[in-house]
Amino acid sequence: MKVAVVGATGLVGGEMLKVLAERNFPVTELLPVASERSVGQEIEYQGKKYKVVSMADAIAARPAVAIFSAGGSVSKEQAPHFAAVGTVVIDNSSAWRMDPTKKLVVPEINARQLTADDKIIANPNCSTIQMVLALHKLHEAFQIRRIVVSTYQSVTGTGKKAVDQLLEERAGQTAANPAYPHRIDLNVLPHIDVFEDNGYTKEEMKLVNETKKILSDDTIQVTATAVRIPVLGGHSEALNVEFAREFDLADVYRILRATDGVEVVDEVAANRYPMPKDAHGKDAVLVGRIRRDESQPRTLNMWVVADNLRKGAATNAVQIAEHMIQLGLLK
Ligand code: 2RA
Numbered sequence: 001m002k003v004a005v006v007g008a009t010g011l012v013g014g015e016m017l018k019v020l021a022e023r024n025f026p027v028t029e030l031l032p033v034a035s036e037r038s039v040g041q042e043i044e045y046q047g048k049k050y051k052v053v054s055m056a057d058a059i060a061a062r063p064a065v066a067i068f069s070a071g072g073s074v075s076k077e078q079a080p081h082f083a084a085v086g087t088v089v090i091d092n093s094s095a096w097r098m099d100p101t102k103k104l105v106v107p108e109i110n111a112r113q114l115t116a117d118d119k120i121i122a123n124p125n126c127s128t129i130q131m132v133l134a135l136h137k138l139h140e141a142f143q144i145r146r147i148v149v150s151t152y153q154s155v156t157g158t159g160k161k162a163v164d165q166l167l168e169e170r171a172g173q174t175a176a177n178p179a180y181p182h183r184i185d186l187n188v189l190p191h192i193d194v195f196e197d198n199g200y201t202k203e204e205m206k207l208v209n210e211t212k213k214i215l216s217d218d219t220i221q222v223t224a225t226a227v228r229i230p231v232l233g234g235h236s237e238a239l240n241v242e243f244a245r246e247f248d249l250a251d252v253y254r255i256l257r258a259t260d261g262v263e264v265v266d267e268v269a270a271n272r273y274p275m276p277k278d279a280h281g282k283d284a285v286l287v288g289r290i291r292r293d294e295s296q297p298r299t300l301n302m303w304v305v306a307d308n309l310r311k312g313a314a315t316n317a318v319q320i321a322e323h324m325i326q327l328g329l330l331k
Pocket residue numbers: 125126127153154156157158192203308
């Protein structure tokens with residue numbers, strides 16, 4: 001299968017190539033796409049060297065699938081050109097996520113919605129993916145009424161420039177090309193993406209809006225605070241979830257342990273709970289610190305950690321492509 005990876009030289013693009021290789025995705029020809037200045041640059045995939053190609057050349061090659069992580073404006077402009085030549089686009093930007101004509105997919109939750117008409121498919125935001133994967137089976141069982149989520153997000157979510165800033169600051173240097181308005185090392189920034197008129201950031205509103213779409217339930221109320229912290233391994237989230245129906249904790253543990261893609265790590269007596277260093281490089285969404293909110297009935301607290309570059313981006317996108325192959329929608 002001819003596969004294009006658009007944004008191949010970025011952090012997420014590089015992870016996409018890694019995941020495609022790890023999962024033995026049936027790539028017969030790889031088309032790494034990046035900015036014009038990167039055309040001709042060589043990248044290695046499964047022991048073979050490939051030259052970065054231009055967007056126009058990639059479109060002309062009519063790949064079966066194009067997996068994008070190149071920002072919203074590039075995707076908005078270029079995804080339709082790929083779709084017009086029959087390519088299935090799986091896009092990691094926010095460009096198409098809330099478009100009512102486009103599917104927003106976490107395969108374990110809603111891959112069955114996919115049809116042959118879906119030529120541009122949106123990959124949800126990383127902080128949304130790990131939250132809805134942890135909650136969707138609990139929603140089925142107990143009907144979520146409201147989620148209060150605070151995130152603690154890795155600098156890898158911003159990209160290479162942010163990782164460089166953290167490492168330079170940690171080495172005692174002043175960052176040469178800072179990604180943030182403030183230092184990030186030994187600090188936390190309650191500011192991810194831009195602020196909207198309602199005082200929330202775009203990142204926080206993604207958690208609000210994408211959750212309703214993926215779980216197909218506009219009655220779910222969500223309020224979020226998204227925070228950047230100086231770690232590299234993955235995103236962490238403190239969830240406070242109010243349900244319509246009563247639950248008992250044994251059922252919650254049973255349901256979580258049976259949820260595809262979720263790993264329960266919850267033995268506080270042995271200091272075992274999810275941490276970014278343990279999630280790094282894995283595809284599982286780690287869930288722990290599960291306990292009742294004793295201040296309110298039918299309400300649960302939990303701590304959710306995942307590698308934002310993997311299940312939060314690259315792996316989820318590749319899994320969408322795998323599901324489309326299984327459904328006979330991608331050949
Ligand atoms: C972030 N979720 O963490 C956003 C985009 N990757 O910055």
